Amino acid sequence: MRKLSKLLLTLVFALSVSSTSYAVVVASWGGAYTESQKLGYGDPAAKKLGIPIDWVDYSGGLSEVKAQKAAGKITWDIMDVFAMDTINGCDEGLFVKFDFDKDFPPAPDGTKASKDFFTSMPSKCAVGNILYSWTYAYHDGKIGSKKPKTIKDFFDTKTWPGKRGVYKSAMHNLEMALAASGTKPGKGGKKIYKQLSKEKGLKKAMAKMEALCKDPNGGCVFWSAGAKPPELLMQGEVVMATGWNGRFFNAEVGEGAPLKQVWDAQGLDYQYMVVVKGGPNEADAMKAIAEMTSTEGLAGSAKYIAYAPWRKSSLKVIEAGEPWYKDGKTAMMGQMPTHPNNTKSYILIDAVFWADNGTEIGEKWEAMKSGL
């Protein structure tokens, strides 16, 4: 018995060593999102290519991969990153530059990859993965008879007293604050960013958030992990919380939680994948990323979470296959942040604005937070 267990242990060890030595490692955000990636396109791609794909969690930012590079041992092949990080990482030479039409397969009808993308990429290193959205949600059972409908309601602590869950960094919070204080977003939120790049607009947005967080009837709970907002709402720690629409969808439809989302002035944002330059399996990683972001691959992930695929051809696949959600009865198109019903008023998160001004605004934001 003891010999057997020893043998098993050695075997497991040998297996784990050998499997990590050639698997493609993808760093992503964890939780329901990574689950959707793994089931939707990770596993199918691995099966098709015969290359194992491993998933590790991280919480965004380039610090880990920079540290890996500085230490001389990069352990990640592919990363799932914010637009701002693809710009910064690409400029600093951390990621592989793509030739989109050569590196990525065309749509089933033969449309070139670069034409099939939702819009152009922010940098040569990024390939679009999903479109997601910053919305806010409330607990339907606890909110009372009057339901919040607009972005202004998020700041209305008179009608709905209680704490608000907000993202810990300035991103999206300031856009939301301006929209709630009466600035019309304009097409894709252009007017919001015009205001935010001026001293006056920035002050106004900051003051609006500060007022909400200092309000004795309100107050803020800051979250950083995407799984937190639904949890805070379910615990009753907050009455409303901003969050990522896929996470709310997952709690609502996937787990049957009584949460409701408000799409007014949603912050539409893109998510990208990049290949790390000098990663352990660069060649395999290129194959894997092409397979995962193909028409079928991206449509596959939408089976598990309400994030819109980057390829227009994937949307057609989903539409033709409705009800597309894994439970076999929920139609996905209406849940997508890009659906016309949800984009009546929206802000397109401006990555270039944040790459430029993130440091200074971040300082002011942290200073405001430390005074709460």
Add this chain to the structure above:
Amino acid sequence: MSSETQKILTTDGIPLEVSLKKVERRNKFKAFLLVSPLLFFLLIVYISPIVGMLFNSVDDRMVTNMLPKTFSSMETWDGKELPSEEVFKSFYQDFKILVDKDEHGKLATQLNYEKNGFKSILKKYGRKLNNFEEGNYKEQTVDIHERWGNVDYWRAIQRRAPAYSYSKYLKGVDMYQNEDGKIVQVEEDRRIYKKLWVRTLKIAFYVTLLCFLMAYPIAHLLATLPMKYSNLLMICVLLPFWTSLLVRTASWMILLQQQGVVNDFLVWIGFVADDNRLVMMYNATGTYIAMTQILLPFMVLPLYSVMKTISPSLVRAGKSLGGTPFITFWKVYFPLTIPGIGAGSLLVFILAIGYYITPELVGGASGTLISNQIAYHMKYTLDWSFASAMGLMLLSGVLAVYWIYNKLVGIDNIKLG
């Protein structure tokens, strides 16, 4: 010839003195070899990272080497108006080399720390680089973006000229060096670090005090109870000590949240109203409670080990000489426990001052400490040299505490067991 006869020689003709010294040297070398693994270990895992951090926090050679021509042509510039045509030309030449080497992104990141808005204008500049024509670089540059015509941006470039700079340390206390070379405070809505340093010291101090107040009776009980009970009590102290820090912090989150166990109990006994539950988490209160509990064993154990050695006959002697229980405690028992208090307080304070994960999880906005800011700059802004500078400031703070303690109490008085 007399001196020669005085020297005592060994059998093989070498003077005894020399021979002895040789042996001594060899022994010293052997002793050194014995401790050398430890020395190298300390050098590699302890000294070298600190030195590296120090170097990192002042080293600015990267930018200096990236724009050599620009900086040399800027030497005569007074910083009042837009620099001369020559500066624009050398900047163009420097930047062209960087673009060819694909390194311009690093420069943009660095300059963006100095002044916001550099990233996009450098990007635009890089794109337009190939359309530049010979001559009149100033006009062509300003045409790309109006910000290039703003003298502030050129001053920001000039500030990065020195190869070594202490500006990150100034930033760590909300200061900066202005155009005239004077050291002044940053604008009011950007001041944050001073506030956080004060808060960190304050929280560390109160956590130490709370730990002391709670640990003293526990340690006393541990030292005086019969073995049967004290062993059980000891396990109660040690069990949380052995539990993972994260588990303990997460348990506090379950206990302290508004719909949590503590609030539920308080509502049940009618101490607070259901719609007015106490806010004990995501603020400084949560940080105090969780940190005190987590750091408590570090105070109990040194106190216990010192109290264990105090003979009970001393207290009895004090009483028999007519002292009241309080007097005997204060005049006899308490002074004997001071080495333990010193050790425990120093340990708890130093641990508390650099605490990170607990404030991050339960602290909210008002309960986060300076180490959370260090982590923020490590992870999100990627300004590692600033994070290094703050790390070193924290380290020197700890050393200062140690020094003050040594002056006041004397480090030889510490007793860990």
